[in-house]
Each structure stands twice: as C-alpha cells, then as structure tokens.
Amino acid sequence: MADEVLTYEETIAAYDPVLGLEVHVELGTATKMFCGCPTTFGAEPNSQVCPVCLGLPGALPVVNEKGVESAIRIGLALNCEIAPWSRFARKNYFYPDMPKNFQTSQYDEPIAHDGWLDVEYDDGAGGSAVYRVLIERAHMEEDTGKSTHVGGATGRIHGADYSLVDYNRAGIPLIEIVTKPLTGVGERAPEIARAYVSALRDLLRALGVSDVKMEQGSLRCDANVSLRPRKKRPEKQEDVPLGTRTETKNVNSLRSVERAVRYELTRHAAVLAGGGAVLQETRHWHEDTGVTTSGREKSDAEDYRYFPEPDLVPVAPSAESVDALRRTLPEPPVQRRRRLQSEWGFTDLEMRDVVNAGAVELIESTVAVGATPAGARKWWSGELARRANADGRELGELGITPRMIAELDGLVRGGRLNDSMARQVLEGMLAGEGNPAAIADARGLALVQDEGALAAAVDAVIAANPEVVDKIRGGKVQAAGALIGQVMKAMGGRADAARVRELILERLDS
Ligand SMILES: [Zn+2]
Numbered sequence: 001m002a003d004e005v006l007t008y009e010e011t012i013a014a015y016d017p018v019l020g021l022e023v024h025v026e027l028g029t030a031t032k033m034f035c036g037c038p039t040t041f042g043a044e045p046n047s048q049v050c051p052v053c054l055g056l057p058g059a060l061p062v063v064n065e066k067g068v069e070s071a072i073r074i075g076l077a078l079n080c081e082i083a084p085w086s087r088f089a090r091k092n093y094f095y096p097d098m099p100k101n102f103q104t105s106q107y108d109e110p111i112a113h114d115g116w117l118d119v120e121y122d123d124g125a126g127g128s129a130v131y132r133v134l135i136e137r138a139h140m141e142e143d144t145g146k147s148t149h150v151g152g153a154t155g156r157i158h159g160a161d162y163s164l165v166d167y168n169r170a171g172i173p174l175i176e177i178v179t180k181p182l183t184g185v186g187e188r189a190p191e192i193a194r195a196y197v198s199a200l201r202d203l204l205r206a207l208g209v210s211d212v213k214m215e216q217g218s219l220r221c222d223a224n225v226s227l228r229p230r231k232k233r234p235e236k237q238e239d240v241p242l243g244t245r246t247e248t249k250n251v252n253s254l255r256s257v258e259r260a261v262r263y264e265l266t267r268h269a270a271v272l273a274g275g276g277a278v279l280q281e282t283r284h285w286h287e288d289t290g291v292t293t294s295g296r297e298k299s300d301a302e303d304y305r306y307f308p309e310p311d312l313v314p315v316a317p318s319a320e321s322v323d324a325l326r327r328t329l330p331e332p333p334v335q336r337r338r339r340l341q342s343e344w345g346f347t348d349l350e351m352r353d354v355v356n357a358g359a360v361e362l363i364e365s366t367v368a369v370g371a372t373p374a375g376a377r378k379w380w381s382g383e384l385a386r387r388a389n390a391d392g393r394e395l396g397e398l399g400i401t402p403r404m405i406a407e408l409d410g411l412v413r414g415g416r417l418n419d420s421m422a423r424q425v426l427e428g429m430l431a432g433e434g435n436p437a438a439i440a441d442a443r444g445l446a447l448v449q450d451e452g453a454l455a456a457a458v459d460a461v462i463a464a465n466p467e468v469v470d471k472i473r474g475g476k477v478q479a480a481g482a483l484i485g486q487v488m489k490a491m492g493g494r495a496d497a498a499r500v501r502e503l504i505l506e507r508l509d510s
Contacts, residue, residue: 020224053171055100075112110139120193130325344373357385375409
C-alpha cells in the first residue's frame with residue numbers, strides 16, 4: 001500500500017526540514033585499499049581477489065599509500081582538519097558480501113574532520129544563492145562485495161531462488177564523507193541536497209581521485225531527512241530539537257537525490273500531521289515510481305563492536321607531507337564557476353541555466369576542443385538539456401560527446417549549416433546516426449554555397465515586392481523579414497538567412 005504524503009507546500013508551511021548527507025566515493029586507485037588486487041570495473045566475477053581481500057586466515061593487509069593521499073587531498077579540499085594520527089578500526093558484522101566478517105573502516109579517529117563546502121543552488125526566484133555545508137568527517141574504508149539475487153521478481157533477496165556474490169569490489173578504497181545536519185535549508189532543501197552532491201562530484205572530479213560515476217556506483221549518496229515543527233519566529237527555529245530521521249540508501253543520480261529528499265519530506269509530514277511518529281529506519285528509493293519503501297529499522301547505536309585494527313599501523317602524515325598535498329588542490333567549485341562565467345562571457349541568467357542543466361564540465365570540454373562558448377552553451381543547456389530532462393537522464397548519458405558538439409558548432413560557423421539544419425543534424429546525433437558531418441551528408445543537409453544563385457533569388461524577390469522595398473527604403477528595415485522568408489522559400493530552406501539579409505540590405509542600400 002502506498003504511503004500517505006502531504007503536498008510539498010503543506011509540508012514546508014508546517015515543518016522545517018533538516019538534512020544529513022553521507023556520500024561514499026570509490027577512489028580511482030589502480031589497486032585495492034589493503035592488497036595489490038586490481039580495481040577495474042566490469043571484470044569477470046571473482047577474478048580480482050586474493051587471500052587478503054577474501055579474508056583468508058593469516059593474510060595480512062598493507063595500506064595503499066595512494067588511497068591515503070587521496071583521502072587527505074579530499075579532506076583538504078573540503079576545508080577539513082587533517083588528523084596528525086588516525087587509526088583504522090574493524091566494523092564487525094556478518095553478511096555474505098563481506099568475507100572477513102568485518103569491514104576495515106575508521107571509527108572515532110577519522111583522517112579528516114570539521115570542514116565545509118560552499119554550494120551554489122538555484123534560489124527559485126530567478127537567482128542563485130550559496131549554502132555552506134558543514135562537513136563532520138571524511139574517513140577511509142573499504143567497499144564490500146556485490147550480491148546478485150537470482151530468480152525473484154524484484155531482484156531483492158526475498159523471493160530469490162539463490163544468490164551469487166562477486167568479491168571483485170571487496171576491498172576497493174572508499175572515502176565516506178558525512179555532513180553535519182544541514183539546518184535552515186527551508187523549502188529549497190531538495191535543491192540544496194542536489195547542489196551539494198553535484199558540487200562534491202565536481203570537486204572530486206577536479207581532484208582526479210575518482211571517476212565519480214553515479215550510475216556505476218562509484219559515487220553513492222545516502223540522504224537523511226527529518227522534520228521539526230516550524231516556529232512562527234524564525235530566530236527560535238534553531239532551538240527546536242531535531243525530529244526522527246530516515247536514511248534513504250544508495251540514491252544513484254543527482255536528479256534522484258532531489259526527488260528522494262522531496263518525497264521523503266512529504267511522507268514524514270503526512271505521518272506527523274496524522275499524529276504519528278516517524279520510524280527511524282533505512283529506506284529504499286524507487287526510481288521508476290518515485291517513492292521510498294521501508295528497509296530495515298535502525299537504532300542510533302548499532303552494535304558493530306568497533307575496535308582498533310591490530311594488523312595495520314596508524315596513519316600519521318607529517319605536516320610537510322600534508323602541506324605538499326595542499327599545494328596540489330584544484331580551484332574550489334564556486335570560484336571555478338565564477339571564473340568560467342567571466343571567461344565565457346555568460347550573463348548570470350545564462351550561467352544559472354548552465355549550472356542547473358549540469359553542463360559546466362561539458363561546456364568546458366566542448367570549448368577545449370574548439371567550440372565557441374556561446375555555441376557550446378546553445379546546444380548543451382538548450383535542446384540537449386530539454387531532451388535529458390524529458391527522458392529523466394543526465395546530460396552525459398545522451399551519447400553526445402563534447403567533440404560532436406564542437407563539430408556541429410564548426411559546421412554552423414563555417415556557413416555549411418543554418419540553425420534549422422543544425423537541429424536536424426542534432427536529431428540524427430541523438431538517434432545514433434554518427435558524427436555531425438556524416439549525418440549532414442547522409443541527410444543531404446547543406447546550405448547553398450553558390451553566391452550567384454543566391455543573388456538571383458534575392459533579385460527576383462526584390463523585383464516582385466515593390467511595396468515592401470519602398471518600406472525598407474523608407475527606413476522600416478524590419479520589413480526585410482518578409483523578403484528573407486521568400487528567398488529562403490525559393491532556396492528550399494537551404495540558404496543562410498543572415499547572408500540573405502545582408503544581400504537584401506546591400507541591394508537596397510539600407
Ligand atoms: Zn586482494
């Protein structure tokens with residue numbers, strides 16, 4: 001049975017949302033965190049395992065130095081303090097995807113703590129605003145294996161005939177980044193949650209520590225939400241204790257982060273408004289139906305019997321080595337966006353559309369391979385953003401590369417295609433017909449390059465429309481539009497409208 005929900009407006013009118021976001025990022029190291037096994041995605045199941053990551057008796061782990069370096073760089077980029085001394089801990093639990101029966105993680109001594117990240121989000125009133133997300137900690141751990149439940153309708157363990165487990169992922173280095181409660185987010189809570197994961201993804205990509213592919217699970221978000229009653233006087237709001245939270249697990253796209261938070265808030269509101277109590281539990285997000293369902297109950301102090309890992313030495317980076325890593329940090333995302341906006345010459349409104357479309361990196365890559373910023377923006381945050389939105393996909397999943405858009409932009413600028421032809425070529429690109437020039441050839445799309453033919457068509461139209469010509473000569477230049485339309489028609493749409501306009505005005509000496 002579907003859960004009751006309130007509308008989002010009702011939810012926000014009565015309650016104050018508080019968020020907490022936990023992001024797991026798989027590091028792009030060549031080998032696992034505590035052994036030399038490779039980390040290639042998609043390899044034959046159980047082909048990338050050894051006694052250490054299978055937890056065989058007597059096997060001893062060795063920490064991956066690259067993994068520690070990445071953890072420190074992530075901590076520094078998130079403005080965290082780096083612990084001069086931290087330890088790994090065993091998190092004990094039994095589950096078939098964890099062959100050692102414990103996960104090597106960090107507990108009360110994380111490598112990085114107390115940081116922040118500024119994120120820019122759409123304020124819903126035609127502008128953008130910045131929210132400072134406070135970071136509680138970033139710690140190192142290892143990923144688990146992957147279970148596949150075969151034979152059931154849902155792919156979950158209930159109703160399955162049997163289960164398979166692949167340990168290739170077991171031991172891949174993970175960094176878990178945990179925020180402090182995000183308070184004061186108000187009605188923009190879903191957008192701020194999305195903006196945070198998006199900014200974090202940009203930052204991790206810029207750091208070069210992960211391929212941050214949400215669809216492949218190398219970046220995963222667990223979204224905690226809770227509601228508390230809204231105070232009439234906003235200055236009293238921070239004194240209200242936090243409500244009971246739920247944790248929606250493994251939300252695997254930016255769009256889903258926003259949707260899952262919005263849904264969960266409206267579900268909590270319905271429970272509270274009906275006089276009930278929110279159950280503290282994990283929830284599963286269902287992309288297709290846009291709802292969450294109950295996972296397992298979760299108490300605050302789950303007993304994992306953490307204790308310090310006796311087989312690994314503590315991590316104690318010297319101040320000099322931390323400083324050296326600090327010098328390798330990229331520009332922070334908000335500053336980077338401001339710089340790119342000024343380099344590209346975009347207005348605030350244009351840049352906001354680009355950011356909302358998730359097109360910053362794509363435009364940057366497209367400009368890098370030869371497109372004009374305006375040309376790159378036109379396609380990525382125009383037609384392609386509309387298409388991605390309609391299909392419920394990310395821009396990067398449309399099968400269109402920056403190089404293809406740069407080529408399309410080149411064909412338009414070189415006078416080979418006009419705008420309407422370019423749109424048809426784009427259709428072909430989306431349909432997987434190949435590269436722009438090949439599609440233009442195959443579809444017979446090309447502007448008439450024969451100036452003589454164009455001039456003849458212009459002369460004929462001028463001769464046939466003496467009244468319009470008088471108007472233009474009388475100063476009404478906008479009347480030329482009617483003539484341009486007729487020339488375009490005479491040329492079967494295969495003329496460059498800007499050139500036609502030029503020729504008409506030249507002829508009439510306007
Ligand atoms: Zn191994």
